[in-house]
Amino acid sequence: MARRTIQLAFALFGLLIDPVMALDEFFDSYQSGSCLAQGNACTASVSGYASHFYNPAGFTRFRRKNTELHLVVGEAQTSGSTAGIVLENKAIGLHHLLSPFQDNPDQYQFLSISTLPAITFRNFSFAILGNTQVAALSNGSAIDIDARQDIIPSLGYSHAFAGNILRLGISVKGLYRNQMKGVFQHSAINNLTETELGSLFREGMGLRADTGLLLVLPHRFLPTLGISWMNMFDTHFQETHYLNSQSSGAPEKIPQSFHVGFSISPKFNREWSSTLSIDYRNIESYYFPWRKHLHIGLELQRDNVLFFWAGLNQMYFTGGMGARLKGGHLELGTYAKDIGAGNSYQEDRRYFLRYTISF
Helix, strand or coil: CHHHHHHHHHHHHHCCCCCCCCCCCCCCCCCCHHHHHCCCCCCCCCCHHHHHHHCHHHHHHCCCCCCEEEEEEEEEEEEHHHHHHHHHHCCCCHHHHHHHHHHCCCCCEEEEEEECCEEEECCEEEEEEEEEEEEEEECCCEEEEEEEEEEEEEEEEEEEECCCCEEEEEEEEEEEEEEEEEEEEHHHHCCCCHHHHHHHCEEEEEEEEEEEEEEECCCCCCCEEEEEEECCCCECEEECCCCCCCCCCCCCCECCEEEEEEEECCECCCCEEEEEEEEECCCCCCCCCHHHCEEEEEEEEECCCEEEEEEEECCEEEEEEEEEECCEEEEEEEEEEECCCCCCCCEEEEEEEEEEEEC
16 A cells, blocks of 8 residues: 555656656547548538537538438547557556557557547537547656546537528537546556556546637639637636546646638539648647648548548648448548647657448
């Protein structure tokens, strides 16, 4: 018992140590695989359930006559090194991954597993996101880590004005988060049990609001302009102990962010159509180089059944494909994020797989 107490004390003390490395990427509660395959450029082109996390005005773009119900949804995103560690250790629990992360120093680790059942009408949607995510970078003796579990019920509504030219939307979310974030010494945390590790987490609940607009010009060769304001006025948390009785303190706030974009959707014939989109995301972080804000995407689709995606996410190649068939929708692809600190550039290549049963 005394040894465990000393280890926990050293782990908490590690939060006061200046980071020897940094997790320096834009983190979001959820990012759609199909959007990531299009360079994450979806502010002006998103529709359906993904509008909750990109631009709530996108609910007006949902044109199906019937209700769409995503009943079973599973999605995984991972970097190549993390996928190898998970497969080798046959585990995804954080307490199982700390030692392997230490054994692979200077390799950025990322793993995100999500489920997002949703029901969507035109102008309205309700969804519940469940997400487990870990991003980590170890130098062999200390690890900079951001591990979180989120549960986010989300209610969204949008409305069109001025003959469908101007479209406004809002999405209100209740956000539960259990988060371990900071720099820790491996010697202090690697041998902790799952329960003991829980004392290094912070648990809390918050209320989040996102809003957005679309300006849809009345010609198919004219662009649609999109603006979104996410985590309006910042999302703050109140400390709770509902699912993690060992937690101490509330998670840090989620700062607000602003994104702008445009898209055009030329149609080649009755079968094939396309969407070209460009985003400039996280405008508030003006001190980062322009390429860390720039996102470019292209989608080709055939009869709303086959989808092919390509793009540039922060000037790194992205691509993927999807098939929407009876009995299940399958999406897979690759993208990369810039994880370089400050003005430096460093690519982290990742892969995603999503399977959905919809009605």
